[in-house]
Amino acid sequence: MFSTTTIKLLPNEKIKKIADIQVSRRLLSYWKVKTNEEITLFFGLTSVPVNITSIDEKEFVIHCSEALFSHLLLPIKNHSLHCDYLPSENKLILGPIVALLTEIKEQAYPVSFGTLSSFCEEIAHLAQNSGCFFYVTSLPLWNEKQIQGYYYENEKWHKATMPFPHVVHNRIHSRKTEQGIMFQRLQDILSKQGTPYFNTRFLNKWEVYESLQAAPHLQPYVPPTELFRNMKILEESLDLYTVVFVKPVFGSQGRHIFKIQKHTTQYILEYTSFQDEIQTCYDSSTKLFQSIKQQIKQKPYIVQKGLDLYTFKERPLDFRILCHMNSYNKWKVTSAVARVSSKEQFVSNVALGGEIHKIDDVLRYTFDAKTTQHIKKLLAELALETAKCISLTYEGLFGELGIDMAIDKEGNPWIIEVNSKPSKELLPAASMNSIRPSVKSVLYYCIHIAQQFHKE
Numbered sequence: 001m002f003s004t005t006t007i008k009l010l011p012n013e014k015i016k017k018i019a020d021i022q023v024s025r026r027l028l029s030y031w032k033v034k035t036n037e038e039i040t041l042f043f044g045l046t047s048v049p050v051n052i053t054s055i056d057e058k059e060f061v062i063h064c065s066e067a068l069f070s071h072l073l074l075p076i077k078n079h080s081l082h083c084d085y086l087p088s089e090n091k092l093i094l095g096p097i098v099a100l101l102t103e104i105k106e107q108a109y110p111v112s113f114g115t116l117s118s119f120c121e122e123i124a125h126l127a128q129n130s131g132c133f134f135y136v137t138s139l140p141l142w143n144e145k146q147i148q149g150y151y152y153e154n155e156k157w158h159k160a161t162m163p164f165p166h167v168v169h170n171r172i173h174s175r176k177t178e179q180g181i182m183f184q185r186l187q188d189i190l191s192k193q194g195t196p197y198f199n200t201r202f203l204n205k206w207e208v209y210e211s212l213q214a215a216p217h218l219q220p221y222v223p224p225t226e227l228f229r230n231m232k233i234l235e236e237s238l239d240l241y242t243v244v245f246v247k248p249v250f251g252s253q254g255r256h257i258f259k260i261q262k263h264t265t266q267y268i269l270e271y272t273s274f275q276d277e278i279q280t281c282y283d284s285s286t287k288l289f290q291s292i293k294q295q296i297k298q299k300p301y302i303v304q305k306g307l308d309l310y311t312f313k314e315r316p317l318d319f320r321i322l323c324h325m326n327s328y329n330k331w332k333v334t335s336a337v338a339r340v341s342s343k344e345q346f347v348s349n350v351a352l353g354g355e356i357h358k359i360d361d362v363l364r365y366t367f368d369a370k371t372t373q374h375i376k377k378l379l380a381e382l383a384l385e386t387a388k389c390i391s392l393t394y395e396g397l398f399g400e401l402g403i404d405m406a407i408d409k410e411g412n413p414w415i416i417e418v419n420s421k422p423s424k425e426l427l428p429a430a431s432m433n434s435i436r437p438s439v440k441s442v443l444y445y446c447i448h449i450a451q452q453f454h455k456e
Contacts, residue, residue: 005060006131007083012063018071021050021064024057031085043072043094044163073163076153082131096132096450099165104138111157119424122439124152132447135162139182144189166450168197175202175250196449199420200396204249205302208418211393221415228301231289238262243306310407312362316341321383321403324441327448331387333380334438338362378413379405390418399445
């Protein structure tokens with residue numbers, strides 16, 4: 001067995017030796033530790049055998065030298081931390097240490113984490129009140145010998161050498177970067193140390209479709225989809241459906257999507273984000289296919305049935321249901337919003353001008369209160385089942401998933417896409433001095449899996 005509590009680690013200029021620490025009698029009594037016991041203090045991969053002296057303090061406090069802070073690579077000098085005591089091994093383990101891995105714009109002033117900036121600030125504030133040490137790092141700042149990163153203190157980010165983390169939250173935005181040699185090396189380092197990390201990797205549209213299609217209880221909610229291998233597949237889809245979408249397997253943010261509508265004698269093509277002007281009207285499927293292939297070249301795409309979806313004020317919309325894994329290893333819905341497309345777009349992504357609305361507002365525009373609540377319940381239940389299916393299908397840890405869903409005009413739900421790196425710009429804005437539920441969910445999951453690692 002081991003005992004976990006929250007302590008305050010404070011510098012004391014009177015303590016000169018790195019191995020000397022002063023511990024409040026209440027804390028020693030709680031741990032059942034004697035002052036003459038040989039104890040080793042751990043923070044990340046750094047350890048120090050310590051000599052314990054008891055002091056009279058009402059709180060659970062440990063005083064130590066400035067040199068110990070430096071040795072442990074703990075830059076914040078007044079920090080509350082969880083402390084695990086393992087009596088069988090005579091270990092005190094401070095932490096957990098949580099690292100968020102992303103792209104950092106170090107040339108910007110102040111330093112920027114892009115769309116994750118406010119999210120990281122909220123996590124940092126919460127971490128300081130939750131007994132863990134949090135920092136942000138990137139692949140170029142990390143090697144086997146040393147980790148550079150940014151910690152948050154006095155409302156600013158400061159760069160320093162960081163301790164090895166107990167858990168890593170992967171928020172790399174680029175698939176190419178995630179498949180590169182630097183990330184592979186980092187995976188090897190984490191694996192060598194037995195350090196858990198999530199979300200393990202990006203998902204793609206085709207593998208998600210195959211996973212959901214293989215689940216009998218989810219298959220009815222997935223639009224018919226095929227890999228866009230050749231013209232025959234496009235023609236067969238257009239024979240079956242009035243509207244089809246051609247989407248990039250590895251795409252995101254609603255970019256580079258084609259919408260094809262079949263009329264009696266022609267095909268009407270709409271598209272998003274392509275720089276070239278593309279012809280929008282075709283009198284044959286051959287010409288249509290050639291035009292699309294000219295744009296996508298050898299990139300993998302899917303062909304998907306276009307659904308007769310519910311609209312809000314004649315504008316397409318979908319729903320982003322954000323799901324998180326909790327400390328009981330169960331998925332829960334943390335937030336849910338409606339995304340309504342701009343007047344010029346057929347996709348609702350905020351990156352292309354879409355707007356965020358409350359789900360009640362867009363549903364009550366057409367449905368009564370009872371039907372609205374029924375649809376919301378269906379969306380939440382289906383999102384949770386989808387998250388469960390995905391996390392059980394793929395190796396690695398997934399602690400957060402964004403499930404994109406839609407409803408048809410009868411109110412029936414459809415699963416559109418699953419995102420393992422959901423945008424933080426879609427989260428409801430935090431009020432002053434408050435932390436959004438999704439931020440809490442991410443950090444608490446980090447703490448949970450770090451503690452699971454210690455138990456093992």
